[in-house]
Each structure stands twice: as C-alpha cells, then as structure tokens.
Amino acid sequence: MTTTGGGPTLLYHLYRSATALIAPFAYRKVAAKLAAHGVSTERQRERMGQASLPRPDGQVIWFHGASVGESLAALTLITHISEQLSDAEFLLTSGTATAAQVVAKRMPPRCRHQFAPLDAAGPVRRFLAHWRPTAGIFVESELWPVTLVSTRRSGAKLALVNARLSDRSVARWQSKAPTARFVMDQFSLFLTQNQHIADNLLELGAAPDRVRAGGNLKAGADPLPVDADALSQLRDALGARPAWVASSTHIGEEQPVLTAHKALLEKHPDLCLLLVPRHPERGDEVADLIAKAGLSCTRRSKAELPTAKTQVYLADTMGELGTWYTLSPIVFLGGSLEPIGGHNPFEVARAGAAVITGPGYHNFAETFPPMIAAQGAVEVHDAAQLETAVSHWLTQPEALQQAQNAAAGFATQQAAVLDGLVETLIHELDLDPSNG
Numbered sequence: 001m002t003t004t005g006g007g008p009t010l011l012y013h014l015y016r017s018a019t020a021l022i023a024p025f026a027y028r029k030v031a032a033k034l035a036a037h038g039v040s041t042e043r044q045r046e047r048m049g050q051a052s053l054p055r056p057d058g059q060v061i062w063f064h065g066a067s068v069g070e071s072l073a074a075l076t077l078i079t080h081i082s083e084q085l086s087d088a089e090f091l092l093t094s095g096t097a098t099a100a101q102v103v104a105k106r107m108p109p110r111c112r113h114q115f116a117p118l119d120a121a122g123p124v125r126r127f128l129a130h131w132r133p134t135a136g137i138f139v140e141s142e143l144w145p146v147t148l149v150s151t152r153r154s155g156a157k158l159a160l161v162n163a164r165l166s167d168r169s170v171a172r173w174q175s176k177a178p179t180a181r182f183v184m185d186q187f188s189l190f191l192t193q194n195q196h197i198a199d200n201l202l203e204l205g206a207a208p209d210r211v212r213a214g215g216n217l218k219a220g221a222d223p224l225p226v227d228a229d230a231l232s233q234l235r236d237a238l239g240a241r242p243a244w245v246a247s248s249t250h251i252g253e254e255q256p257v258l259t260a261h262k263a264l265l266e267k268h269p270d271l272c273l274l275l276v277p278r279h280p281e282r283g284d285e286v287a288d289l290i291a292k293a294g295l296s297c298t299r300r301s302k303a304e305l306p307t308a309k310t311q312v313y314l315a316d317t318m319g320e321l322g323t324w325y326t327l328s329p330i331v332f333l334g335g336s337l338e339p340i341g342g343h344n345p346f347e348v349a350r351a352g353a354a355v356i357t358g359p360g361y362h363n364f365a366e367t368f369p370p371m372i373a374a375q376g377a378v379e380v381h382d383a384a385q386l387e388t389a390v391s392h393w394l395t396q397p398e399a400l401q402q403a404q405n406a407a408a409g410f411a412t413q414q415a416a417v418l419d420g421l422v423e424t425l426i427h428e429l430d431l432d433p434s435n436g
Helices: 010-036 039-047 069-084 099-106 123-130 145-153 169-172 176-184 194-201 228-238 254-268 280-292 321-327 345-350 366-375 383-393 397-415 419-429
Strands: 059-064 087-094 111-115 135-139 157-163 189-192 209-214 244-247 271-276 296-299 312-314 330-333 354-357 378-379
Touching: 010 039, 010 145, 010 176, 039 123, 039 157, 059 069, 059 157, 069 087, 069 099, 069 111, 069 135, 087 099, 099 111, 099 194, 099 378, 123 145, 123 169, 123 330, 135 145, 145 176, 157 194, 157 296, 157 419, 169 176, 169 194, 189 194, 189 271, 189 419, 194 209, 228 321, 244 254, 244 321, 254 271, 254 280, 254 383, 271 280, 271 419, 280 296, 280 312, 321 345, 330 383, 345 354, 345 366, 354 383, 354 397, 366 378, 366 397, 383 397
Parallel strands: 059 087, 059 135, 087 111, 135 157, 157 189, 189 209, 244 271, 244 330, 271 312, 296 312, 330 354, 354 378
Antiparallel strands: none
C-alpha cells in the first residue's frame, strides 16, 4: 500500500493518550445506555474489547456500522459477499442496542454481531487480538483514529463504503489537515455515495487511486420484513378506508403532518393517518400533539387497533416499518421537513409505495433528485404542499400507480450497482477464500 499521508501526528498521539485515560469513564456511560435497553453485562463488556463469542476458524471479514441504517447496509454487503466467498466468516459491529436488536432478526449465515470497542488502545487491542480480521469495512462515516490505525497495523486492509461525510465534519477534519491525511491513508479503498463526497475525501488527503464514486448500498438491501398477522389485522380494522403513512418523523415534523391530515379529512373524511415517530419513546409526546390538534388516536404500543372513529393510528413501536409501508401506497418520509438529512426511500420503494419527502434530505443527496425526476417521489416544503401531494394520489389512482412503479423501478436500477461494488471490494481488499 503506497503511503500518501505521512506518519502519526502529534494530535493523533495526544488523542490516543487521552482516549486511553478516559476509556473507563466512557465505558460507564455507554454500558449504562446498553443496560437501559436490557443488554447483559457480558455483552456490555464488548465495548471494552472483551468478546462474548469465540472466533470462528478461517478468514473473518469485519464490518462496522454505527447504528441501524449503516448496520443494515452492512448486512446487504455481507449477504452478497458471502455468495462469492463461501468459506468466509463475518463479524458485524455496531454501537447501539437498537442496531443490535434489528440485525439480530436479519443476520445471514456465517455472521455474528458484537458491540464495537471504544476507540481507545486497550479495548481495540483486545478486540483485534481475539478476532484477527482479514479486512475491516466501515460503513458511511465512522472514522475512529485509534481503531483504524491499529487495525491497519495488524495487517488488515480497510475500506470505507457508502462513504458519507457532512460538510461540518469535512470542515472539522480540514482544520486538522495533517491528521486527516494520516487517517485517510489507513484506507485502501473508498466507495462514496456520490462525486461530491469523493471530492471531499480527496481534499482531506485521500489518495485519488483509492477513491471511487458509487451508488447507495441501501438500494440493494432486502425488503423490510412484514408481519403478516399484524398486516391482516390492520387491513381488517381499516376495511375500505384509505390510509397514508408519515414515517420516521422527528421533533417539529408531526405538527405540519397533523395540519395536512386535518385538511385532508375535509375532503376525505374516512382517511386514516399512520403516524410513525422515528423514536418510539416520544409516543406520549406525539399523542399529546395529536390530542391538541383535535384528532382521535389509537396507539400501537398499547396493542390497540384503529376503530371506525380513529383518525390517527400512532405506530409508536420499533421494527414494523415494512408492515406500514405494505399497508399504504402513500408514504411521507420524515427527517426531511426539518434539516435532518432524510431517511431511506429504497425501503419504501421496495415495499411497493410511492414517496413524499421534504427538502432536508442531504444524507440522500445522490438518491432523491433522480428519484424525483423519475416521478417515483415528490418533494414538498410545508403542510399545504404535503396535503396537496397526498390528496392528488388519493384522487388519481393511475398517477399513484405510476409513481409506485417508478419508485420500484428506480430502486431496482440502483440495486444493480451493488454487484460491481462487491467485486471491487473482494479485489482491492484481497478477500481471497484462502486468506485467514
């Protein structure tokens, strides 16, 4: 591997020393968060690099995704690479209990999950000594200096895939240019979501021959699981009533959604809104907003079903998006009316629904413009435009069907890029079955 970024900087050494000192205190904090989600003490210690599973024989390929979205993207890659490397074993790490719970239900063969070690010398050393990965593949934006440097020095090649760095993150790294170049030099390969991110990585010191613009890995993910019993119960409860979904909403977004729904009820009095907050623990808060809007509500978290009088069904639970997307062909994706970055439209499209988004989808800047151009998605800016978009599709079934078809076709087209990315990873990281 050609060196382009120079050796370790003073800032890196200071960071390494500081993280070694604060690791025990950081561990108390992260362990408490995991414990609050019911994670056992044994598994909490994984954050200190203490494995709770044995290492399998042979080649172990390590994937890391910070949270749910990145972990699911990693599972997509693992599934495709495992088809090419029949003898390889896979390790997936993440930092959150929610991600662990989600991937546990979708783990492919020859794969196991651990919580990622804290980015400090001791935890990383213990982690690497146990797992001895052949390669480390990091998803999106996880740039932990001690982890990256230690893994590369162990002999494992590194890749950053689905690479995504916010402008704020790029600015922070640019202010530490020598250290940024050193960190970038740990990677043998960068696969970015778009050319803009590729350009940012080059500015931070990534070697041009290692940076390649690609598509979004999330396009190739399997469709979200559907609970057939829950879907049947909801369809029976709603009967012939039309419904639309407002999914993964954040603070500040429920209000315009509810305003739009009240306006829609004037034209479509039997319409039901399935409101799915991004964080289910906000259920009580969102229920209060619904009540203040003068709308009737039943809640999924209380095992309730919509009644004939239910105007809003509050789906304040985890892991059921696939069911809601299958139930309704009209989905507004939250995280976009506020400047949050948007959420994954491929999950909606692969469930057969059409997409409505706000303008704040910068985390999917390579996805939404062409999807909108293909007429599989619509962009709105406020409650009035949201009401107009939903009403159009409710009253124009042919237009809705065209949008559904366009969204599904776009997702299929984007997913086709994945095979090429897999071949690139196998070649550039030397992921030969005989390794390990």
